[in-house]
Amino acid sequence: MYDPLVDANPGRAQPHAPSYWADTAGSPVADDGPVRGNEDVEVAIIGAGYTGLSCALHLAREHGVRAVVLEANQTAWGCSGRNGSFARISGGRVPLAALIERYGADTARQYFNEMRQALDTTRGLIRDGNIDCDAQPDGVYKVASKAIHVESLKREMGLYNDLLDYPARFVEAADLQAVHAGAESFGALHMPDGFSMHPLKLAWGVQRMAREAGARVHTGSPVTAWTSSAQGHRLVTPGGVITARKVVVATNGYTSRQLHPALTGRILPVHSQIIVTRPMSAAEKQASLPGADCMFDTRNLLFYYRRLPDDRILFGGRSAVNGRDAENPLHRERLLAALCRKFPALQGIDVDYNWGGWVAVTNNSLPHCYPIQGVANAYTGGGYAGSGVSFSLQTGKRLAQMACGEARPTPVPFLHQAPKPFPFQSFLRVGQRMAYAWYRFKDAERASV
Numbered sequence: 001m002y003d004p005l006v007d008a009n010p011g012r013a014q015p016h017a018p019s020y021w022a023d024t025a026g027s028p029v030a031d032d033g034p035v036r037g038n039e040d041v042e043v044a045i046i047g048a049g050y051t052g053l054s055c056a057l058h059l060a061r062e063h064g065v066r067a068v069v070l071e072a073n074q075t076a077w078g079c080s081g082r083n084g085s086f087a088r089i090s091g092g093r094v095p096l097a098a099l100i101e102r103y104g105a106d107t108a109r110q111y112f113n114e115m116r117q118a119l120d121t122t123r124g125l126i127r128d129g130n131i132d133c134d135a136q137p138d139g140v141y142k143v144a145s146k147a148i149h150v151e152s153l154k155r156e157m158g159l160y161n162d163l164l165d166y167p168a169r170f171v172e173a174a175d176l177q178a179v180h181a182g183a184e185s186f187g188a189l190h191m192p193d194g195f196s197m198h199p200l201k202l203a204w205g206v207q208r209m210a211r212e213a214g215a216r217v218h219t220g221s222p223v224t225a226w227t228s229s230a231q232g233h234r235l236v237t238p239g240g241v242i243t244a245r246k247v248v249v250a251t252n253g254y255t256s257r258q259l260h261p262a263l264t265g266r267i268l269p270v271h272s273q274i275i276v277t278r279p280m281s282a283a284e285k286q287a288s289l290p291g292a293d294c295m296f297d298t299r300n301l302l303f304y305y306r307r308l309p310d311d312r313i314l315f316g317g318r319s320a321v322n323g324r325d326a327e328n329p330l331h332r333e334r335l336l337a338a339l340c341r342k343f344p345a346l347q348g349i350d351v352d353y354n355w356g357g358w359v360a361v362t363n364n365s366l367p368h369c370y371p372i373q374g375v376a377n378a379y380t381g382g383g384y385a386g387s388g389v390s391f392s393l394q395t396g397k398r399l400a401q402m403a404c405g406e407a408r409p410t411p412v413p414f415l416h417q418a419p420k421p422f423p424f425q426s427f428l429r430v431g432q433r434m435a436y437a438w439y440r441f442k443d444a445e446r447a448s449v
């Protein structure tokens with residue numbers, strides 16, 4: 001599997017990962033095929049995931065700029081076509097209490113507001129573009145996988161209610177059974193906003209809107225070299241050279257260390273993996289996920305899961321540390337064992353789909369959109385830490401504003417700062433391996449209390 005810390009680029013015209021989404025999305029929407037010949041453009045965007053496609057759409061629709069998107073493989077070949085399908089009020093992975101402690105209550109409020117707007121942006125795109133992406137009703141549960149997590153979930157609810165004036169509520173274990181049966185559910189924090197959908201259909205819908213508004217999306221066109229001069233940027237693809245006055249980098253967790261030195265070391269690609277079971281019987285459904293809401297738990301290495309419209313369970317979590325180990329069947333087995341621990345009635349259930357992808361984690365576990373330091377007229381956004389469906393669509397919109405001259409389109413200071421490079425680059429994965437071992441130990445400890 002492509003490993004951004006090892007390989008020069010993600011390949012060229014590679015097919016989608018063998019996901020449930022790729023299998024059930026139907027026919028792809030039209031794109032503009034590979035770049036053929038050299039061309040001069042105003043704005044080039046590298047990467048056709050939600051960030052890049054949303055940026056192209058907003059540039060065309062709100063600013064009259066017809067950008068060209070350069071995608072190495074297929075539209076939404078990266079995270080955007082293979083994620084867990086939850087569009088939530090989320091971005092990055094910093095608990096609310098820690099966010100307040102780090103940046104203060106005002107900034108936490110402004111950031112929460114930006115995350116809410118991100119969900120509104122997502123809903124707005126689905127509505128305005130009539131995107132048929134199987135969007136499910138709202139409802140997100142953060143499930144206490146241990147009894148000792150209940151108090152902190154209640155404290156978190158208090159912060160949502162009192163500081164953010166947001167109607168999160170705590171659901172007691174007995175009441176939770178109506179939507180989440182089985183073991184390891186000691187109560188949950190319920191967020192009324194947030195829904196699941198078909199992520200690849202969503203990406204294709206945004207691409208259709210962007211192209212209708214005047215953008216072009218070139219698939220099979222990896223950027224293999226990037227140089228800049230006073231005349232602008234020169235992006236080399238196998239089919240031709242694109243010169244652009246401005247560049248937006250939307251490669252996120254798939255950013256190779258070799259794309260540009262100014263980006264190197266600022267994002268750690270972390271592998272997240274998903275299994276999808278065979279369709280469940282009515283009895284199995286009743287004993288696992290009678291509801292169709294978005295679920296994730298309170299582990300350090302958390303699991304996220306939902307019931308799909310055809311009664312399969314999608315179940316995901318952290319897995320391999322590097323690309324070489326990503327196909328190791330051990331990770332699929334670990335996920336299945338975790339699923340069956342939660343829902344003992346599913347013991348022995350067949351797994352029909354199994355795939356993974358690289359989420360982007362930054363040094364502060366928070367997202368960003370900023371002008372790239374030392375490179376004129378170049379911007380980038382990402383770092384959503386596995387919580388980026390809605391926030392990447394919002395970041396694309398913010399990057400479009402930045403490319404059109406708005407220095408700071410949000411009031412949230414940390415969003416517009418470049419993430420610090422990780423220290424001890426050569427040992428990143430050694431550290432990650434040790435952290436995983438420690439978290440697995442802590443998560444397994446006293447699981448039943």
Ligand SMILES: Cc1cc2nc3c(=O)[nH]c(=O)nc-3n(C[C@H](O)[C@H](O)[C@H](O)COP(=O)(O)OP(=O)(O)OC[C@H]3O[C@@H](n4cnc5c(N)ncnc54)[C@H](O)[C@@H]3O)c2cc1C
Pocket residue numbers: 009010046047048049050051052070071072073074075076077078079080081082083084085086087088090221222223224250251252253254255256259272273274304316356357358359381382384385386387388389390392
């Ligand atoms: C298994 C998994 C589950 C997830 N579940 C959820 C979830 O339930 N909810 C949620 O909110 N978030 C989830 N996420 C995260 C979410 O999917 C991402 O944050 C979001 O899709 C990021 O979109 P993006 O456009 O920034 O990046 P991507 O969608 O990753 O797109 C980057 C693109 O850049 C391209 N690229 C890279 N290098 C080059 C180059 N040199 N030239 C041209 N193109 C290049 C890649 O091919 C890729 O298509 C999940 C991610 C994974 C992997």
